[in-house]
Amino acid sequence: MLKRLGTRLLKLYCHPDFLEDILGDLDEYHEQNWNTKGPFYANVKFLIDVLLLFRLSLLRTKWFYQNAINLAMIPTIFKTSFRVFWKERGYALLNVLGLTVGLTASILLLLYVESERSVNGFHKDIDQLYQVMENRTYSGVTSTNEFTPGPLNTAFKEDFPEVEAIAAYTWPYDPYFIKGDHRQRENGRWASADFFKVFNVDFIEGGAKNALTSPSQIYFSRSAKERLFGKEPALSKTIEIDGWGIFKVAGVFEDMPNESTLDFDFVAPFLVWKQINSWVDEWSNSGISGIAKLKSGTDIEAFNAKIEGYVQEKMGEKEEVAGTIFLQPFKDRYLFTNYENGKLTGGRIMYVRLFTVVAFFILLIASINFINLVTARSTRRAKEVGVKKVVGSTRGYLLLQFMTESVLLALFSALLAGFLIMLTIRPVNLLVGKNMNFSLIEPNQVIILLATGLLIGLVSGIYPSIVLSNFKAIRVLKGNFKTSHSSNGLRKGLVVFQFMISTILIIATLVVQKQLDFMENKDLGFTKENVLMVPLEGALLNSNVQAQLKSRLSANPHFSQLAFSGSTALTYGTSTDSGFSWPGRASALRASFQIIQTGHGFLETYNMELVKGRSFDTSLATDSLNIIINEQTAKIMDLEEPLGHAVTFWGRTGRIIGIVKDFHFRSLHSPIEPLIISLRPETSVILNLRMSNHTHQASLAFLEKTLKELNPDYPFEYHFLDDQYAEQYQSEMVIGTLGHCFSGIAIFISLLGLFGLASFAAEQRIKEIGIRKVLGAGVLTIGLQMVKGFLLLVGIGFLLAVPISYYFMDDWLEAFTYHTELGFSTFLMAGMASFLVTLLTIGYHAVRAANANPIKSLRYE
Amino acid sequence: MKKYQLGEFEEVVLLTVGVLHGDAYGVAIKEEIERRLERKASVGALQSALRRMEGKGFLISELGEATKIRGGKRKRYFKITAFGKEALDFTMQTRLDLWSKIPDVAFEFKPC
Numbered sequence: 018m019l020k021r022l023g024t025r026l027l028k029l030y031c032h033p034d035f036l037e038d039i040l041g042d043l044d045e046y047h048e049q050n051w052n053t054k055g056p057f058y059a060n061v062k063f064l065i066d067v068l069l070l071f072r073l074s075l076l077r078t079k080w081f082y083q084n085a086i087n088l089a090m091i092p093t094i095f096k097t098s099f100r101v102f103w104k105e106r107g108y109a110l111l112n113v114l115g116l117t118v119g120l121t122a123s124i125l126l127l128l129y130v131e132s133e134r135s136v137n138g139f140h141k142d143i144d145q146l147y148q149v150m151e152n153r154t155y156s157g158v159t160s161t162n163e164f165t166p167g168p169l170n171t172a173f174k175e176d177f178p179e180v181e182a183i184a185a186y187t188w189p190y191d192p193y194f195i196k197g198d199h200r201q202r203e204n205g206r207w208a209s210a211d212f213f214k215v216f217n218v219d220f221i222e223g224g225a226k227n228a229l230t231s232p233s234q235i236y237f238s239r240s241a242k243e244r245l246f247g248k249e250p251a252l253s254k255t256i257e258i259d260g261w262g263i264f265k266v267a268g269v270f271e272d273m274p275n276e277s278t279l280d281f282d283f284v285a286p287f288l289v290w291k292q293i294n295s296w297v298d299e300w301s302n303s304g305i306s307g308i309a310k311l312k313s314g315t316d317i318e319a320f321n322a323k324i325e326g327y328v329q330e331k332m333g334e335k336e337e338v339a340g341t342i343f344l345q346p347f348k349d350r351y352l353f354t355n356y357e358n359g360k361l362t363g364g365r366i367m368y369v370r371l372f373t374v375v376a377f378f379i380l381l382i383a384s385i386n387f388i389n390l391v392t393a394r395s396t397r398r399a400k401e402v403g404v405k406k407v408v409g410s411t412r413g414y415l416l417l418q419f420m421t422e423s424v425l426l427a428l429f430s431a432l433l434a435g436f437l438i439m440l441t442i443r444p445v446n447l448l449v450g451k452n453m454n455f456s457l458i459e460p461n462q463v464i465i466l467l468a469t470g471l472l473i474g475l476v477s478g479i480y481p482s483i484v485l486s487n488f489k490a491i492r493v494l495k496g497n498f499k500t501s502h503s504s505n506g507l508r509k510g511l512v513v514f515q516f517m518i519s520t521i522l523i524i525a526t527l528v529v530q531k532q533l534d535f536m537e538n539k540d541l542g543f544t545k546e547n548v549l550m551v552p553l554e555g556a557l558l559n560s561n562v563q564a565q566l567k568s569r570l571s572a573n574p575h576f577s578q579l580a581f582s583g584s585t586a587l588t589y590g591t592s593t594d595s596g597f598s599w600p601g602r603a604s605a606l607r608a609s610f611q612i613i614q615t616g617h618g619f620l621e622t623y624n625m626e627l628v629k630g631r632s633f634d635t636s637l638a639t640d641s642l643n644i645i646i647n648e649q650t651a652k653i654m655d656l657e658e659p660l661g662h663a664v665t666f667w668g669r670t671g672r673i674i675g676i677v678k679d680f681h682f683r684s685l686h687s688p689i690e691p692l693i694i695s696l697r698p699e700t701s702v703i704l705n706l707r708m709s710n711h712t713h714q715a716s717l718a719f720l721e722k723t724l725k726e727l728n729p730d731y732p733f734e735y736h737f738l739d740d741q742y743a744e745q746y747q748s749e750m751v752i753g754t755l756g757h758c759f760s761g762i763a764i765f766i767s768l769l770g771l772f773g774l775a776s777f778a779a780e781q782r783i784k785e786i787g788i789r790k791v792l793g794a795g796v797l798t799i800g801l802q803m804v805k806g807f808l809l810l811v812g813i814g815f816l817l818a819v820p821i822s823y824y825f826m827d828d829w830l831e832a833f834t835y836h837t838e839l840g841f842s843t844f845l846m847a848g849m850a851s852f853l854v855t856l857l858t859i860g861y862h863a864v865r866a867a868n869a870n871p872i873k874s875l876r877y878e
Numbered sequence: 879m880k881k882y883q884l885g886e887f888e889e890v891v892l893l894t895v896g897v898l899h900g901d902a903y904g905v906a907i908k909e910e911i912e913r914r915l916e917r918k919a920s921v922g923a924l925q926s927a928l929r930r931m932e933g934k935g936f937l938i939s940e941l942g943e944a945t946k947i948r949g950g951k952r953k954r955y956f957k958i959t960a961f962g963k964e965a966l967d968f969t970m971q972t973r974l975d976l977w978s979k980i981p982d983v984a985f986e987f988k989p990c
Binding site: 035037038039040041042043044045046048049066068069070071072073074075 | 903904905908920921922923925926929930933941947948949951952953954
């Protein structure tokens with residue numbers, strides 16, 4: 018063994034002139050050692066001596082075979098390559114098509130992955146930025162969110178020297194900006210003084226000095242400024258925020274170059290907002306977000322350990338549950354968002370990783386096509402190799418010839434893919450809601466593209482080139498030459514692999530689709546179709562105007578039900594623990610109750626079902642003290658007869674008058690939470706409106722007219738509930754669409770390969786089929802003969818794909834609290850689909866071969 | 879020295895090739911060196927010295943007949959050339975010169 022290895026090594030680098038006698042010497046010496054010191058010593062010594070023979074004076078001077086490539090042959094190599102492409106243009110086309118589609122798909126996927134990864138990453142000092150997160154534990158379950166106690170955001174900096182800056186900011190808010198007659202919504206935040214110390218934005222006008230410290234300051238992004246003020250400088254100009262008074266522009270900053278989880282087109286001083294939201298100043302209320310900038314080099318693990326009990330410490334021994342806070346790196350906020358019981362479990366990163374793998378596999382499938390087509394057709398090139406070898410061509414030259422062909426094809430495909438990506442990037446952007454760029458003028462992107470092409474050309478070319486250049490001239494030229502079994506086996510293995518991957522992708526797509534359908538059609542506990550939501554602003558906040566609106570709309574048959582409320586059935590605003598009590602509530606009970614505050618008619622508008630009791634009654638004034646609960650709340654309260662039981666909620670003591678059937682007011686990822694519905698029309702900010710028919714056009718026109726009359730200052734705005742529902746599953750829908758596209762592409766490329774192989778098989782067996790026909794075989798028999806082998810390969814691929822996809826998709830579905838089941842039918846459908854398309858692909862060749870006239874195929878021999 | 883570049887090990891090898899006149903091939907040279915000088919000589923060092931000196935023209939070589947021993951591989955026999963002899967002479971001469979120039983005093987070691 019060792020000796021053989023040594024010999025090979027020596028042959029590799031020793032000058033061929035010296036090889037024979039040195040090897041002879043080594044052999045002789047080896048034999049001596051064998052006899053005197055034993056086999057082991059001899060073998061090891063042999064190898065060591067070989068290694069020591071790696072000396073400059075003994076090395077070969079020509080590394081790639083003798084006189085490997087004459088430079089003069091290079092044009093010939095290219096010429097031959099192009100002739101081969103032309104001669105076998107069908108196959109060249111198949112290869113180019115497969116590679117182009119594969120490259121396009123993979124690079125688009127990678128661009129998507131890259132853009133997902135770059136969210137948040139562009140901020141300056143991103144490594145020092147951290148989101149303040151909070152864990153809260155209710156009845157043994159810890160939930161994690163980014164809302165933190167307000168005082169934290171001033172105290173934190175004083176208590177911990179590691180904190181360089183910390184800013185409090187509110188959730189996104191889009192008020193109207195009023196400038197003369199012009200009204201314009203802009204999206205932004207109220208943020209405290211350190212905000213621009215944390216986010217080091219580039220100021221075009223004004224600056225970060227003393228920012229957000231005086232109540233009249235406001236900051237705009239460049240695009241928001243241009244929308245509001247046009248091109249002229251806006252510094253020191255004034256603008257009114259609807260409901261908040263006049264503000265003076267203190268600065269304009271450059272737009273964010275990229276997506277961020279914290280976006281803002283305007284930033285207004287937190288202290289203004291705080292004046293009417295004084296609850297923020299309590300340690301027990303977590304309602305705003307905080308973002309911190311730590312000194313560089315701070316050990317985050319150690320720091321998190323240090324701040325764990327901080328809030329509890331500040332609160333002292335109060336009854337309420339204190340959250341524990343920790344910091345999460347801001348750059349992870351987009352991709353790592355799922356916490357389960359306080360532990361990070363992932364988030365979008367799962368999809369990002371998944372797509373990276375899919376991109377890789379699509380490339381692999383395309384490369385496999387290439388390998389298969391070239392090796393399958395190697396018999397055709399065998400004669401060429403034989404003749405070339407006879408005339409004196411070396412293996413090195415042949416290798417170069419075949420590698421050149423493969424690299425040329427791959428590079429050409431890469432170039433085509435580049436154009437294709439440029440063409441498709443716009444629709445893809447629309448599809449996934451991104452703003453990705455690709456251009457063949459961008460040197461970086463072109464280099465990456467061509468490098469990928471080159472790599473694919475090299476990788477997929479190397480095996481066929483070695484096989485082809487290895488043919489022995491004598492055997493090839495003697496006549497009837499068959500490719501080896503090993504390359505046949507490899508080809509089959511690769512086809513199985515291709516179809517395994519494609520089938521896995523198909524199954525995964527089907528499962529995602531099934532889950533999307535499930536969510537679309539899931540009985541949520543309310544009817545989400547035909548419900549319209551209109552924000553209440555300006556005059557509409559006045560209860561008299563609301564009453565007028567109600568009477569006008571009720572008179573119109575287009576609208577069947579309406580309710581004014583603080584939130585819709587899908588958006589939840591607030592929750593409470595200690596704010597809700599009842600005689601007999603165990604003092605140790607910790608629970609978080611979601612709250613919907615509404616006017617009359619809420620349940621009716623949404624078609625919610627009452628399990629027991631009644632809805633709020635307009636004629637009973639005392640109902641404003643009473644509440645309706647859902648089944649989850651009833652379960653937690655654990656009363657014998659909840660109906661009529663006395664309860665106190667946020668200072669009002671009344672009774673439970675009804676229990677509403679559990680409905681999904683959050684996404685199906687999470688379980689239904691306990692809920693309290695309280696009659697507080699004064700808090701209403703939304704009009705929920707059920708339309709009685711589908712003539713939305715007319716209804717909307719009427720609604721717009723009515724609203725314009727009652728509230729002339731504000732433009733007409735509305736949302737459909739089902740749109741809002743669908744928005745919750747945006748990422749799943751994107752996954753679904755991408756899944757469709759890319760599993761389609763994977764199977765398409767695999768089929769291209771199969772098509773090529775089938776046509777080749779038909780061509781090779783042409784005589785066999787002719788003889789069979791002469792002897793009386795029918796078209797069907799021959800067709801089956803042709804199809805059988807390929808279907809077997811596809812079948813094996815399918816069988817391998819089933820357990821793998823079952824494992825992964827079961828895992829994926831588990832992430833939804835409410836999910837569809839992985840049925841037998843999904844797998845059956847995927848199997849049938851791949852079976853069918855395979856049959857169609859190779860069927861063409863099979864039928865053609867079977868119908869061919871045997872006279873033609875048997876004419877020559 | 880420029881004319882005859884001859885390292886210490888090369889000199890030993892060259893001399894041994896002379897000693898083994900007519901029978902100087904790899905293994906024999908190696909054994910002879912190991913026996914006479916009581917030092918190890920690795921195949922690598924030996925072979926590279928031989929090729930180097932052949933390149934400089936101190937040695938010539940020719941392949942012998944193939945025999946059944948050593949798997950039919952031929953031996954390469956080395957012979958010293960006239961130029962090699964000159965180099966050896968030159969080396970010896972310079973050493974002798976040096977020896978003769980050493981004053982007797984230099985070798986008188988007094989006990990301290």
